[in-house]
Amino acid sequence: MEELEDKVKQLGNSLPKESWVGAFPLILYQELWLPSRALKATILFQTQFEAYDTDIILASLPKTGTTWLKSLLYTIVNRNIYSDFTKHPLHTENAHKLVHHFEYTIYDNNSDGTQPNLAKLSPPRLFATHIPYLSLPKSIRSSKSRIIYVCRNPLDTFISSWHFYSQIDLYKGKGYELDHNMIEKHFGMFCEGKFPFGPYDDHVLGFWKESVQNPNKVLFLEYEGLKEDPKAHVKKMAEFAGYPFSEEEENKGIIDDIIKLCSLESLKEMEVNKKGNYFGYFENKNLFRKGQVGDWTNYLSPSLVKSFDQN
Numbered sequence: 001m002e003e004l005e006d007k008v009k010q011l012g013n014s015l016p017k018e019s020w021v022g023a024f025p026l027i028l029y030q031e032l033w034l035p036s037r038a039l040k041a042t043i044l045f046q047t048q049f050e051a052y053d054t055d056i057i058l059a060s061l062p063k064t065g066t067t068w069l070k071s072l073l074y075t076i077v078n079r080n081i082y083s084d085f086t087k088h089p090l091h092t093e094n095a096h097k098l099v100h101h102f103e104y105t106i107y108d109n110n111s112d113g114t115q116p117n118l119a120k121l122s123p124p125r126l127f128a129t130h131i132p133y134l135s136l137p138k139s140i141r142s143s144k145s146r147i148i149y150v151c152r153n154p155l156d157t158f159i160s161s162w163h164f165y166s167q168i169d170l171y172k173g174k175g176y177e178l179d180h181n182m183i184e185k186h187f188g189m190f191c192e193g194k195f196p197f198g199p200y201d202d203h204v205l206g207f208w209k210e211s212v213q214n215p216n217k218v219l220f221l222e223y224e225g226l227k228e229d230p231k232a233h234v235k236k237m238a239e240f241a242g243y244p245f246s247e248e249e250e251n252k253g254i255i256d257d258i259i260k261l262c263s264l265e266s267l268k269e270m271e272v273n274k275k276g277n278y279f280g281y282f283e284n285k286n287l288f289r290k291g292q293v294g295d296w297t298n299y300l301s302p303s304l305v306k307s308f309d310q311n
């Protein structure tokens with residue numbers, strides 16, 4: 001395992017680097033701007049993970065609705081085990097602790113580098129990743145495991161990312177002010193694909209193409225669509241995951257209850273999400289901001305957006 005550590009260190013030294021908002025270190029690995037700390041975990045994920053046909057994987061770029069989708073998927077799939085929503089695990093655990101993230105928790109907490117005992121998780125195993133489709137382990141792509149992908153308007157994704165990473169204080173005492181010059185600089189980086197798990201187009205297109213060619217493999221969702229018609233989307237997710245709602249459940253209003261439990265307002269108010277952190281240094285409370293479609297118009301000038309369009 002020391003050998004792997006050395007290899008990752010050497011690789012890390014040789015790859016191009018950047019800093020995202022909040023001095024968040026990035027490294028260019030396989031044409032993907034990875035958070036530097038995720039390099040080793042990503043390599044382990046790519047080389048060691050064996051998918052089961054029953055696995056369901058939630059894929060996304062950061063800040064596109066991952067927490068929301070994790071909450072919905074977990075609640076849909078486990079609704080017979082946790083049917084009393086007043087005592088639901090979402091009240092006591094952040095969604096990121098209920099749905100395991102490959103490159104941030106599963107292969108990152110694993111300090112001795114051996115494969116974690118994923119076999120202990122009962123099927124269907126729910127996982128999440130920010131890794132693009134073509135960089136996923138072969139066994140995910142070749143198995144019958146299913147992927148639910150969520151994408152979001154790039155401008156709103158950028159603004160959400162800008163706020164979120166501004167709140168990380170990686171270097172103690174060095175908080176970041178949201179000043180306009182910095183937003184321009186980082187918007188330029190975003191357009192060049194230099195942000196966590198960028199570039200944007202490659203990420204979205206990889207999953208989109210697969211969803212068109214193989215609709216049983218990838219369900220492609222849009223954050224904006226979920227906001228507009230959550231009921232239709234929750235039904236679609238449940239069917240795709242193999243847990244469709246019965247007529248009786250629908251009549252009882254279970255879909256509405258799930259939507260309510262997993263709403264931004266509900267999750268934001270849960271004590272577990274007001275304190276604590278996940279993946280080591282991200283604060284739970286920063287996961288829930290406005291959830292507004294088109295929030296970018298409050299921050300980006302038309303000339304900046306034009307520069308995005310020309311990219």
Ligand code: A3P
Nearest residue numbers: 063064065066067068160263264288289290291
């Ligand atoms: P904003 O910063 O635009 O408000 P991720 O979970 O991938 O990190 O995405 C975070 C974004 O999703 C944030 O967007 C956050 O407010 C929004 N969000 C979090 N929980 C949500 C929910 N239950 N419903 C809708 N949006 C949610």
